[in-house]
Amino acid sequence: MVGEVQTGLLQNSGEIPDSLSTELLALVRGERVRVFRRPIAYAVSPDRLTGVDCHLASASGARVRGVGTVLSRASVTGGRLVQGSSQVRVTRGTSNRRLAWSHYMARPGVVEVVGKARAADLAGGFTLDAPPAESLDLGAVSARFVDVVQSSARLDRRAPFRMARTRFRWTAEPGEPDVRLQLRGDNVRTLRLTLPDPFAPGVAELCEDLALHDWLLTALIEIVRRARPGSVARPEAAARLAPAIDHILHLWMPAARVQDSLLHVWESLEHRPGFTRQWQSLVNRVRDHVTVALLTVAGGDGRSGD
Amino acid sequence: MLIFAISDKGGTGRSVTSGNIVYRRSLQGNDVCYVDFDFGSPTVGAIFSISEAERGTRRGGTHRYLQGEVAEPHRIDIWAESDREGLRVKPPGAGQLVLYPGDEGGGEFPTLTEELLRQCVRLFSRLDEEFDLVMVDLSAGRSFAAHLALAATARLPGVHSRWLVFHRWTRQHIIAAAGLVNGERGLLDVGAEHGHDPAELADRVRFVRTAVLEQDSAELAGLRPTQLAWLNDCDRELRELSARHKVGRTRMLGKVPLDPVLQWREQLISDEDVLASQIANAGTVAAFDDLAKKVVDDNAWEGL
Amino acid sequence: MTPVNATFGEVAAERRIASSPLSHVSIELGHLYMEDFEAGPDRLRQQFRRAEPWASTARRSWQERVPGGRARVSTCFLIDDYFSRFSTPAELIPVIVETAADSGLTIDYLARESACARAGGVEPAKLVEDRLVADPPVGTNGSRPPARETGWLCNGTRSPVAGVVQAMGVAQKWRPPAQNAKRGHSVFVDVELWNDDDGERTWSCPFLAAVWQLLRLGMLRDDGRPPVVPQPRGTTFPDDWADLPPIIRLVPSAAPFAAYTTLSVLSSRFMPVELAVRTILSQVAVDAEVLGQVVSRSEDEGVPLEDELVDRLSYVFT
Numbered sequence: 011m012v013g014e015v016q017t018g019l020l021q022n023s024g025e026i027p028d029s030l031s032t033e034l035l036a037l038v039r040g041e042r043v044r045v046f047r048r049p050i051a052y053a054v055s056p057d058r059l060t061g062v063d064c065h066l067a068s069a070s071g072a073r074v075r076g077v078g079t080v081l082s083r084a085s086v087t088g089g090r091l092v093q094g095s096s097q098v099r100v101t102r103g104t105s106n107r108r109l110a111w112s113h114y115m116a117r118p119g120v121v122e123v124v125g126k127a128r129a130a131d132l133a134g135g136f137t138l139d140a141p142p143a144e145s146l147d148l149g150a151v152s153a154r155f156v157d158v159v160q161s162s163a164r165l166d167r168r169a170p171f172r173m174a175r176t177r178f179r180w181t182a183e184p185g186e187p188d189v190r191l192q193l194r195g196d197n198v199r200t201l202r203l204t205l206p207d208p209f210a211p212g213v214a215e216l217c218e219d220l221a222l223h224d225w226l227l228t229a230l231i232e233i234v235r236r237a238r239p240g241s242v243a244r245p246e247a248a249a250r251l252a253p254a255i256d257h258i259l260h261l262w263m264p265a266a267r268v269q270d271s272l273l274h275v276w277e278s279l280e281h282r283p284g285f286t287r288q289w290q291s292l293v294n295r296v297r298d299h300v301t302v303a304l305l306t307v308a309g310g311d312g313r314s315g316d
Numbered sequence: 317m318l319i320f321a322i323s324d325k326g327g328t329g330r331s332v333t334s335g336n337i338v339y340r341r342s343l344q345g346n347d348v349c350y351v352d353f354d355f356g357s358p359t360v361g362a363i364f365s366i367s368e369a370e371r372g373t374r375r376g377g378t379h380r381y382l383q384g385e386v387a388e389p390h391r392i393d394i395w396a397e398s399d400r401e402g403l404r405v406k407p408p409g410a411g412q413l414v415l416y417p418g419d420e421g422g423g424e425f426p427t428l429t430e431e432l433l434r435q436c437v438r439l440f441s442r443l444d445e446e447f448d449l450v451m452v453d454l455s456a457g458r459s460f461a462a463h464l465a466l467a468a469t470a471r472l473p474g475v476h477s478r479w480l481v482f483h484r485w486t487r488q489h490i491i492a493a494a495g496l497v498n499g500e501r502g503l504l505d506v507g508a509e510h511g512h513d514p515a516e517l518a519d520r521v522r523f524v525r526t527a528v529l530e531q532d533s534a535e536l537a538g539l540r541p542t543q544l545a546w547l548n549d550c551d552r553e554l555r556e557l558s559a560r561h562k563v564g565r566t567r568m569l570g571k572v573p574l575d576p577v578l579q580w581r582e583q584l585i586s587d588e589d590v591l592a593s594q595i596a597n598a599g600t601v602a603a604f605d606d607l608a609k610k611v612v613d614d615n616a617w618e619g620l
Numbered sequence: 621m622t623p624v625n626a627t628f629g630e631v632a633a634e635r636r637i638a639s640s641p642l643s644h645v646s647i648e649l650g651h652l653y654m655e656d657f658e659a660g661p662d663r664l665r666q667q668f669r670r671a672e673p674w675a676s677t678a679r680r681s682w683q684e685r686v687p688g689g690r691a692r693v694s695t696c697f698l699i700d701d702y703f704s705r706f707s708t709p710a711e712l713i714p715v716i717v718e719t720a721a722d723s724g725l726t727i728d729y730l731a732r733e734s735a736c737a738r739a740g741g742v743e744p745a746k747l748v749e750d751r752l753v754a755d756p757p758v759g760t761n762g763s764r765p766p767a768r769e770t771g772w773l774c775n776g777t778r779s780p781v782a783g784v785v786q787a788m789g790v791a792q793k794w795r796p797p798a799q800n801a802k803r804g805h806s807v808f809v810d811v812e813l814w815n816d817d818d819g820e821r822t823w824s825c826p827f828l829a830a831v832w833q834l835l836r837l838g839m840l841r842d843d844g845r846p847p848v849v850p851q852p853r854g855t856t857f858p859d860d861w862a863d864l865p866p867i868i869r870l871v872p873s874a875a876p877f878a879a880y881t882t883l884s885v886l887s888s889r890f891m892p893v894e895l896a897v898r899t900i901l902s903q904v905a906v907d908a909e910v911l912g913q914v915v916s917r918s919e920d921e922g923v924p925l926e927d928e929l930v931d932r933l934s935y936v937f938t
Contacts, residue, residue: 064761150387167474
């Protein structure tokens, strides 16, 4: 299994209600947008397919051709974050030539390798720093799903702050449980999972959840960096930190919809690098700074005498 | 916010000035990017001292992106990749500074197709999501790039966009700049065709005077009184002319003084160029700094 | 303390897919277009006379194939009221039913072609439009949106048009179109799905015919429910096509309208249309859950189905 999730800030001044999320995500007529309200508002579009026939990146550089369909969906979390997620299950093809398209349509979300390939070689290729330009580009597919949501005229485009999207590329192979997460340049993250059952339906959801929290952490680090607490005047830094408090701090909800059998992946990432530990420390820093700034203002009034 | 840099004619210093504006803006703490839409001459890499993209990139720039050949145009992080050592150290508090170059060997596009337009809308929308300021450098004159930008922004009503028209302080340039905005098939005309409200669009256009010779500048110190008086007359005439053509002070965002460094070396001017090597004038940097502030300052853009 | 397993669910988060009753085969005894109607009653008589042997053969072969011989076979007939309207239900339907009976045929279900475009509040054609997944040419890696000529669908790569060339760029020469899954040589098919002339959507005949096949295969859902459900006939037929339910059941005891497979007995002039239908159907993503339901039921009955939807369609051109 390979996939890529793009995560970004919804281009709207405030949080959007479930009803609007539902409207933005109605990508297929006659298909329901599923809406969850606990433990955090989450709406997800119906799945859509995109046809591909191209090279699959491989770590060894071997030329491997794959044909099939990419399964994608878009989602909105907390009325504030948007994700586009694409995945494919790579399988060995039954033929060494391309078949009629109806063959692939009967296998949604599957890309069949025409010829031979090794799973580990493909997983390595997919998580390369820069896969060859002509190889399968799930990121571009996911990005278009984010674009569809962001370009809605129902959004006011006055986002409280600017933030780059993150690209979370993942692979899941069969084997002894193992988790390898890597941060790369240009907001790219790669996750290589080895699981007893890499094809379980919950794997993609797990990766979407990880991508979401990685974005939150990335965004909070960036907001704190821009605010430069300690280098600029307190009220100024506090004002720059405020959007974090207003818009993202409450969105941290690790493993909200992750299947029990996959919780160990989250737990191991909590151990190292320790997502929640870092998040909590940043949250404390933001809150403390804003509190001190408020106290200073309150106290300062008395002293300055105006 | 999207800022479109356009000029009536070549040789106004549009690219180098707009490059310096984004540079200053990033020093002021904003995340900014510079997008090369000068399709006929994609050479903006030189301004940022990116030798790899001096004549455009080979890794899929704005041309190939618009034609749908690459998913995203190649991006260059100036703070990390510039050949100038002075630029490779990101000062504390500075924001991102990213360049999207054109393609090496890329040329002008002959017609505006729906595909190109969609790609362009997608690009502007994504950049606006990530950057505080997106500077798009358009070709000189009535160009395909300007047409594309007008059509794309008409489809992005929620995205703030502003237009900077660069012109030199001469009779010909003033008339040409006015024509580019208000004339037949000018910005307002073509904008209206694509669904822009001409009055609203006009409010989002400001002029930037380049290579301006100030009366009190050091360059004029050696002139005879008669010459100075003559220059004074010229300047007054130009001011009257510009006011008549709606290019006057009220619509001016700022001006950039004549600086030899800008003429000979079309590059970013760092504080070091002023302070340490003293090859550039302090006034030039001050002008860029001022423009970088005003370009996002709503007060400078209030309706007239 | 013993940990307690909690279960929690939200109705709005669930996806429910109703199953629809299915026959083994749905036999289409014919289409009736204005030109057939204008050709007089003999045309209809001839059509049924030619269809009868094929219909009974199909019925027999399914009886042999189904364990226990209890094959569920339903027949249907389609009247065009979309591209042109002629006569009235009250006048025409009794004639059609009688003429069929003269040839020993029973029409179980009668459908209006416009039902494929709109049936009550549902637009089946739009459900299909949103489920199209274009057959990708070699080199399609997802980096750009699927090349799509609005309103057209093909099975390969079109000939390049003199498109965007940058100034001083290289102009393209003519190249032939190519079928994606070609073997040696191409059979390139390009189908018009609709046009939006005069600001109004007009679906093409092949597109509606593809929707018709999907309805007969029970593959479409609108919010989990079948979009068109056959209605029982009244004692009389209305005078306006618009007042006739999209699909009516003429025989109360008929086997279900939708079926695992379809057989269409058509005049050979429909061959190009049906080629187009197959081109479209090979590019429709049917809900995986619906597909799964049908497969598991057919397996339970001991009648395994072909994987690919297009392989569940068969034709007799007379």
